[in-house]
Amino acid sequence: MPLLRQGVANDRAPARGMRHIPVMLSEVIAALRPKSGDCFVDGTFGAGGYSRALLESADDVRVFAIDRDPEAIARGADLVRESNGRLVLMEGCFSDMEALLAHHDVHSVDGVTLDVGVSSFQIETAARGFSFQSDGPLDMRMARAGETAADLVNTRSETDLADLIYQLGEDVRSRRIAKAIVTARAEKPILRTSELAEIIVGAVGMGPRAKKKIHPATRTFQALRIAVNDELGELERVLDAAERVLAPEGRLAIVAFHSLEDRIVKSFLAERAGRLPSGSRHLPDLPDMGPQPSFYLPKKGVIKPSDTEVSTNPRARSARLRVAVRTEAPAWRAAA
Template identity: 40%
Template sequence: MMKHTSVLLQECIDSLVIKPNGIYVDGTLGRAGHSSEILKRIPNGHLYCFDKDQQAILESEGRLAAIGSNFTIIHAGFKNLKSELQNRGVDEIDGLLLDLGVSSPQFDEASRGFSYRYDAPLDMRMDQSQPLSAYEVVNTYEFNELMRIFYRYGEDSFAKQVARKIEQARSVKPIETTFELVDIIKSAYPAKVLNSKGHPAKKIFQAIRIEVNDELSELETVLEDALAMLKIGGRVAVISFHSLEDRIVKETFVRMSSQPKIDKRIPLLPGQLEEAPYRLVTKKPILAGEAELKENNRSHSAKLRVIERVK
């Protein structure tokens, strides 16, 4: 089993303010780092864990079983949180944790095709039973669609040039591996960009991965559903790793914790001003401390935001 260090572990546990008899959800089970710590703290509660990755589930089941039996692992993406929980008779939860993005073992397993640092077939599927993979995106999406994905999900200013190079290359033969794609991406950038900080393929690989796994749409869905199912006093904690995810989390939390807009022309009686049903626990995101930054490189871009239901 590959070593996996959970990001902002103690900060997440502290933020959830876990009740021993609570119903908690880990929407991103991974290798059960966060789930294990939640399960230890709910001897009279229950933990529901979601993951698309069957390999992650297989590796995590034994780890959780060594702590207790009061958990359920669900092989599904967290966009299915509401329906999957309601199918199990659960309409309310005390807390949700999301550790977004790709886990370290997924990046480190070369054959999964998530990383531009290993040569592997183009894949990038978190759920390996789904038909859409990076291969289909790269080889079948039209030029305009590729350009849209690279701009929107990669925020890459050379999106048009990269899309054009891909279109040209695949007209000769299909693009099959990560290194083939990396070479094509590099050919689209000016020399000064290639020599600047950071890997030139990082943004494009991120964009393709988000498209393959429908990550941003799923995030919007789970936030709306989880907040609606949250009990009073319950909390949602989300770790994001890039600006697109963080923006969705921040904007959703701010919107849900803001007072309803009222017509200032209408006089209000004392106590008539309605309070927002949610409270921002974190006005600014929680970041990793120095010790964690030294030990875990993945924590450098991590941002934790937390919201609580108050009425």
């Protein structure tokens, strides 16, 4: 039985005045170039910011929006009604977009957009357990099913925890943190976000990171969230799925928030656009016998948020948008 169920969760309500601001909204819509009659996938519906903007961008635009969080699907009911049938909400993982679309007899779309960060609703609702800013159960599940962060923290070995925090949180202090977690859980299970944050602070102190407004627990919480939701595996799978469902000249717009995500997106697009480095420049070029590029990149590198947006929406600070356009070449990887 998941350990979290032993805890007390009486903090179901989101923070007062909570408001989700879509990150890089104008840049994403500009990248997708919606026109009348287009069909889009919003792979991370969240609060519906991208979906609403797409619906308002041109006449007869249709949007199929995905979210694995049932609370996000429930919040979208009003927008569905307002859309007069042009918005369809689908509960599930975005990597399953092919099957979800096929259920509605849709097999090709004109654009796919993904915001692969955590929504403000998830972060600011203490009962979801994504943040140490407010005490809540150590949960972090986007789909409200499966292993919780508490399960990982209380059952993984010290070595496994250290590796997880180092690889997914990119925290060089991972071994000290893992040792402190294992020592603390020997006394009693760690079931609350505040408990885990205090253990981490006790292990590594506030240090110079505090001056940069980076709490010592930030990277550990990131690592646990990524592990609980298999976020990197989901991202790899959805990139393949988007390649298969996009029509020729269909556009892909992905907003990532940390280096692990952005590295996966960058590598995928570079490979599919035929931009991976070849052999030594001192050797003659060999004929390219691989698949034809399935994407081309209209802009090299990333698009960053404006200074104005960062000043009004701090969540946008680390956002990076990458854009690609589908070619007529077959997808490189068939569906499993």
